[in-house]
Amino acid sequence: MRNSAVIALSLLALAAPLGAQESRGQITGRVQDSSEAVVVGVEVRATNTATNVTYNVKTNETGDYVLSYLLPGTYKLSVSSPGFREHVREDIPIRIADRVVVNVILQPGQLSERVVVEARAPLLEQASSSIGQVIDSRRIAELPLREGNPMLLTYTSPGVMNFTGSSSTDPSAVLGSSAFSINGTRTRNNDFTLDGVANTEQSAVSYVPPVEVVQEFRVQTASFDASQGFTPGGVINVTLKSGTNEVHGSAYDFMQNNALNANRFFSNLAGLKKPPLRFNRWGANASGPVWIPKVYDGRNRTFWMYGYEDSRKRSPRGTYSSTVPTEAEKAGDFSGLLRIGSQYQLYDPLTTRPAASGRFQRQPLAGNVVPASRINATAKKLSGLWASPNLPGTIDGSLNYTDPGPESINYGTHLFRVDHNLSERHRIFFRGDAGDRNQQFEVRFQRAQGADFRRYNRGFAIDDVFTFSPKLVGNVRYGFTRFNEQNIPLQVEFDLASYGFSKAFIDEVASGPPRSLQLPYINISGYAPFGNQALTDRKDEVHSLAATLTQAARSHTLR
Secondary structure, eight states: OEEEEEEOOOEEETTSOSOTTOOSEEEEEEEEETTSOBOOSOEEEEEETTTOOEEEEEOOTTSEEEEEEEOSEEEEEEEEOTTBOEEEEEEEEEOTTOEEEOOEEEOBSOTTOEEEEOSOOOOOOOSOOOEEEEEOHHHHHHSOOGGGOGGGGGGGSTTEEOOSOOOOOSTTOHHHHTOOEETTOOTTOOEEEETTEEOEETTEESOOOOGGGEEEEEEEEEOOOTTOOSOSSOEEEEEEOOOOSSOEEEEEEEEEEGGGSOOOHHHHHTTOOOOOOEEEEEEEEEEEEOEETTTEEOTTTEEEEEEEEEEEEEEEOOOOEEOOOOHHHHTTBOGGGGGTOGGGOOBOGGGOEEOGGGOEEOOBOGGGBOOGGGSOHHHHHHHTTSOOOOSOOSTTSOSOEEOOOEEEEEEEEEEEEEEEEEETTEEEEEEEEEEEEEEEEEEETTTTEEEEEEEEEEEEEEEEEEEEETTEEEEEEEEEEEEEEEEEEGGGGOOGGGGTOOHHHHHHHHTSSTTOOOOOOBOOTTSOOBSOOOOEEEEEEEEEEEEEEEEEETTEEEO
16 A cells, blocks of 8 residues: 655745646736736636636735636636726636746726737746646547557657557556656656546556546656655646536447458468457546536536446457377377487386486387376376367477467446535535456466456545635645456366365365465476466555645745
């Protein structure tokens, strides 16, 4: 279990960032009049155009203001003070963890008069020295993504490289989703957050949300804030979509089938058929205000979002070639090998006797055939687990079996988020997620080889922002994620007594940990092994607690 508590206290410039783990944005600036004198006590309001939620502050004694914890989106900034015209700036985009500066010059006039600023150049992020790349909602929606994995877009950021060659790209393959290096650091030395909450298990991302519910994410590669210290690499901070005053939703289905694919050139050349491929990914998501007729109208106040995705994949794991005994060899008849050469002669181990020069000598088995009376009954039953050869193999029968057999992966995930504004000074959000992956792989030899691999993710986060005064804002955030991996060999299903194993052996093994009673690992030199899958059950739990007080003090911020 990893426990982290972050309480940061630092004296920073007003434009300094509020922590690398924070997924929300900030608008800061200074309000002056036409003579460039600062204006104190001016009301500054930022309104999210999608939710109509307003964030209010007032300028301090140096004319500075800070609007913190803004959800990614488009905002309208309004600045008003008696004796001046109202200053309005439209369409201010706030991306994940943005720290933008908007300075305002108020013009003398009546408060009923308005100065509207439009068509300005895009705002530069002047308030942070951090280096990173924002993967915005447009890229997420329009760029092609293999198996719908949003983490693959990290490779569009400068300094991000994949050095592992991992081919696992589905969202449930957390190691494949994390197999990248940032600015030359070792792979899987990065930190992942979801809505500003820890989303890392050991060295990989713990949970990858469906791409349809991801608002945007930032790949931060250098110059971290002091509150971020868990990694020598980079930080990938993902923020989810939240509800708005309008109901939105979508449903989708992506399908791949080998019947629709062309065969590979070299497979055609070798006369091989197309490998089996069945992949289907479907889902749905919706968001909007909480609105119950005649009971509760949550427009401008309470919003929800829900996403669901499921996928089914059947594909070849890769060409598997090995050696299995022929039916004659299972019966102890290896006479066919003698036709190749005398080096394949078998010798009777029970006839071992001393020979000259300290050596030992054995008698050859007649005709290279093991007598039926010498074959162990349990070994004979176990040999029946091997499949029959399905390839010509080499001259001595090696590499006579291939089984690319389909690998199955089933994955489903549910995710929801609720944002609620208790008042203009107090707002909270709650998010929960769950993902289940079930994979069966390397299944062959009547299930004497192969395993069920299972992965479960459970997580939630709760965040509370309270404005004590125009100069003092508090934020408390708690998150929890549980990551559970199980590898269950299919060999636990075998009835060992039916194969001739003694009761004493079975009772002794059964007295061990649960599911330890399984077909033993059997590896005969020269032949494909079976029963070599190990039972594992790994659990990781991460608790994340962060508490921050932000105090504006003249042109500085005490956090």
